[in-house]
Amino acid sequence: MITGITICTILIAGLMLRLRSEKPTAKALEKLFPIYKVERDCIVSKHGDLTVVFELQLPEIFSMSSEDYHALHHIWTRAIRILPAGTILHKQDWFTHDVYQATDDNGERSYLTLSTDRFFQNRPILKHRSYIMVTRRAIGRKPSNSAFSNLLRPVLVPQELVKGQFYLDFHTKVSQFERLLSEGGFIKPRRLSSEEICGTKEIPGLLERYCFLLGENEAPCLKEISFKPQFSIGEKFCQLYTLSNVEDLPALCGPRITYDKYSTEQTKFPISFAAPVGQLLGCDHIYNQFVVIDDPHATLKKLESKRRRLQSLSAYSRENAISRDATNEFLNEAISQGRQPVRAHFNLMVWTSDPAQLKELRNMASSAISQMDAVPREEIKGAAQLYWSALPGNACDIPDNECFDTFAEQASCFFSQETAYRDSPSPFGIRVVDRQYGAPIWVDLSDFPVKQQWTQNRNKIIIGGSGSGKSFLTNALCRAYVEQHAHVVIIDIGHSYQGLCNILGGYYFTHTESHPIQFNPFFIEDDDYLDTERKESIKSLLVAIWKKDDEHFRRSEYVALSNALQLYYEKLASNKDIFPCFNTFYDFIRDEFSLVLDSQNVKEKEFDLHNFLYVLRPFYKEGEFSYLLNASEHLDLLKQPLVIFELDNIKDNPILFSVATATICQLFINKMRKLKGVRKVIVIEEAWKAIAKAGMAEFIKYLYKTVRKFFGEAIVCSQELDDVINSPVVKDAIINNADTKILLDMRKFANKFEQIQAILGMNEKGKSMVLSLNKSNDPRRKYREFFVDWGGQHMCIYGFEPSPEEYYAYTTEEREKVLVQQYATKFGGDYTKGIKALIADQQKAAAT
Known part of the structure; x- marks a missing residue:
């Protein structure tokens, strides 16, 4: 001193x-x-x-x-x-x-x-x-x-x-x-x-x-x-x-x-x-x-x-x-x-x-x-x-x-009572701007609020109408998670993350007639193992495609499926030439497990093997859905940091959608329990409405209550105010267990904002802040503001202002997405090179 x-x-x-x-x-x-x-x-x-x-x-x-x-x-x-x-x-x-x-920081920084x-x-x-x-x-x-x-x-x-x-x-x-x-x-x-x-x-x-x-x-x-x-x-x-x-x-x-x-x-x-x-x-x-x-x-x-x-x-x-x-x-x-x-x-x-x-x-x-x-x-x-x-x-x-x-x-x-926006003292975060001067601010939306005891969990709900900048914000948030070594699983309807997935090298699952969506819930990597959670997930999937919602599932059938899975994986362990998938599992049930049932004198009323094989036959070789559970590519999902499921084309197909959602649940639970010390994030876009209809509401409730214990967080996004107000899933599962609430432009809902205010448990301070969003934006800059409420303990408004590269990577405008894809096609589908070329051409045109 x-x-x-x-x-x-x-x-x-x-x-x-x-x-x-x-x-x-x-x-x-x-x-x-x-x-x-x-x-x-x-x-x-x-x-x-x-x-x-x-x-x-x-x-x-x-x-x-x-x-x-x-x-x-x-x-x-x-x-x-x-x-x-x-x-x-x-x-x-x-x-x-x-x-x-x-x-x-002398570290390796990404293109974005x-x-x-x-x-x-x-x-x-x-x-x-x-x-x-x-x-x-x-x-x-x-x-x-x-x-x-x-x-x-x-x-x-x-x-x-x-x-x-x-x-x-x-x-x-x-x-x-x-x-x-x-x-x-x-x-x-x-x-x-x-x-x-x-x-x-x-x-x-x-x-x-x-x-x-x-x-x-x-x-x-x-x-x-x-x-x-x-x-x-x-x-x-x-x-x-x-x-x-x-x-x-x-x-x-x-x-x-x-x-x-x-x-x-x-x-x-x-x-x-x-x-x-x-x-x-x-x-x-x-x-x-x-x-x-x-x-x-x-x-x-x-x-x-x-x-x-x-x-x-x-x-x-x-x-x-x-x-x-x-x-x-x-x-x-x-x-x-x-x-x-x-x-x-x-x-x-x-x-x-x-x-x-x-x-x-x-x-x-x-x-x-x-x-x-x-x-x-x-x-x-x-x-x-x-x-x-x-x-x-x-x-x-x-x-x-x-x-x-x-x-x-x-x-x-x-006395002067306020100061400028401050950076979060955390290495984990996202780059946003303050609402006064557009100064870049580093904000930790997850860990720092927990450390400050503003929140008890990292779960989030994001609500914003069409055109409010919700997709840009969630894209930036997911990119920040992946670049900071988190594992992210996204369930989307609307192709909002296709550009981000291409740039970050993630897996993108979608369904078209020429390239149908494919999964393989039976595949286990060499360094993985069949635990109870994985076994239960496969059984739930099999039951979902075997039984209707109103059909009774007996205890004896549960025991039979457990024994079948145990014997099937024991055979796979002794015979490495067998590729784990639904086809080989079906062969095992038909050819070998039927003999086990006969030797144990299992009656048909306890487990109807013929009915099981008949109902699941469309998922077997040359069946209508033979592609669905027999994927041979993108199998290392446990190690892949970014996995995106685009369900827009199958959300109205009860079979495909139920299989897809069950597989996604299995994937994330597997990540949640196997990846020790790694942040796990699941983002459910508008798909949560379809998931709830498909009987997955219980999964959302389970997810929001459990993910905190495994260094994870669940994020649900919605753009329909009525869904937030009327859905019991949102009220009972999401809002009550999401301590961080992010709202975007709500001015068009100003006259009925009291309803959502009551459901979110928001006070008058939060209401005045939300209704002030984007009211006095700087016309010289392109940005949208968003409101963050951490457990009612701390509230703040930030702006998200993307760079031109980020804008074209996250855009959901059809015309702009097509333009980016056209440029990317010139470079073999590389979005990074395509966006570089697009911006360079625009700068040349502006200069002339």
Whole structure:
């Protein structure tokens, strides 16, 4: 740990720096710099003020409800009350522009991953850092004002600071403040170390960053600071706006305001009161918030004296009478409601490196302040002193005449409460964008929510109407799973995953007259074995094609099939020349197992062998369905990470569909139990409706309740709102056991959204967020937003913006799919090369 760092070390080479003014003389910064040293992670000013700095992790913007804002406001008020008189709370929020840089993990990245990195490379983003400085004013410290700054008063560190008790008392209060601020889980404070405050030779610390407005990735450097004729720091031209005059303040303030862009007739979308000058202001800026905590009894006594003075003068001026009444109301509220009187000051510093943008910058800042119903006032004469007083550790130099009297409740309404979207601290996830600037965000939809205890399982339900971007999102999700070493089984109706399967090299099962769908549930790989689960799956399949739904299945028939399978696999083990499939199983039943039944004197009523062979004859050689259970290709399904079953052409065929669904169930259960330590995912698209009709509802229920125990997750997608509302399978099996709910554009269902809201158990916060989807999208970008609800504990809205390569890989538009297939045909069916050629031709056409 670094202790006792002097100001010369902090500024590295500050001896050569000068402050320019109208006069030709200049003053060395190191002589005026108000910070004496940093010791024990605490800033010590030359006047003896102590300051502790925290970095705050705030809630993400657009993720809070009105109740959340009121709860957060209450937390701030309680935290301020714990601080003693003589404390200054300085909250400083940095918003700086940067560009997105793809991380190079030196790993092997796929074609689509590389295309995504290229697509987002150098995209402008707005970074946010929030700091809270708690400053304890030195005993006997004289207040600063605009007429004479403490910056010009050379002093020695007071003697009482040398004593340990002063620091210990201050540290105790700061610890209590930190604990109160952490309550509720909205804010996570982290105390900055001495190195983070001072910086190193390679990385600038907070002090140096503020002095020269350095970015997080900039190297330490010296810049000239000038206040006349133009406020500038190096190449950056600055403007400072203040909220310190009572006449400029809004008539009303509160913890939240309504954001009209995302509101509807049914819902009011909330943001914090200060969001317009915070995360919503799209330029480089620093928003400073000061709360000065004085002795409340002395403050009230001073105001009472002021009231009496105004009372005596009220006969001579109406303004005095109005001021008297206002002071009287302030005193009444303080006493009757137990309010804590404080003094507050707020200022906004914006900057740009292009002087031509100063006018636009002025318009942006003025508009942001006006959105708070405040009067924007640009500070010219007092800019220098306000700039220095906002230096971390120098909050005591905030001029008294730049502060206004208010209460802690009102002052905390002006705090910036939100931050930018954050990446999930997890290696597993999917690349999406935030809904404000389109900044790429890495989001873990599965593991991180479980770790945070937002959810108890990884199961998901995805609901989105036609054209809402559901297919694009699920394609991207499945691709992320496969590329991150998961095994994915997809049951689809509509050929939504054909391009993805081709690019990732998966198995694609579909049915056409020329290439009918084929399975082989009897095949077991060399390193696999016939376990009880596998045996039960085969028996269930045989029963499904032998018996009708209303036919009774006797216990003796169950025993006979079990014995037949056991003897058949014993024969396969002793004779490797026999290929396991339905044909050889049928031969074994007819030729050998019939003799076993005769030797055991099994009666026909216990097991009707002739009926069994007759009913299953269409699946045997040269039968109508002889292809169905005798596949000789794509047999290593256990080891194949991506398997897609396209059931569109057989969903209305009761025989083919029942066999297909039973085989898929067997496949996934086999993966689920055999692949230890590997993530298993089953995605059931609109096929769930047909599966439910085919008597597979119990499988879905079993799947959703069991898959969690095997590091797996089940995902069901639907685009029909009525299906979600009316299906008992969805309500009883899926929704109750899917902790993650993903909804896409629901605006056309706004008038009957209450039904789905009730079924999903969604609160009013979720409703307002869902109905805000895609209401104010950036027309320059092609993306669709989606809402994620993790167990009702955390909700957020993201956007999915595919790169051109991803777009053509995931598209479900018939015309575009045909075009991609035509290009792929030129390269032997290779979708990757086909998409490359298609995009290259489009770029050439656009260039000409």
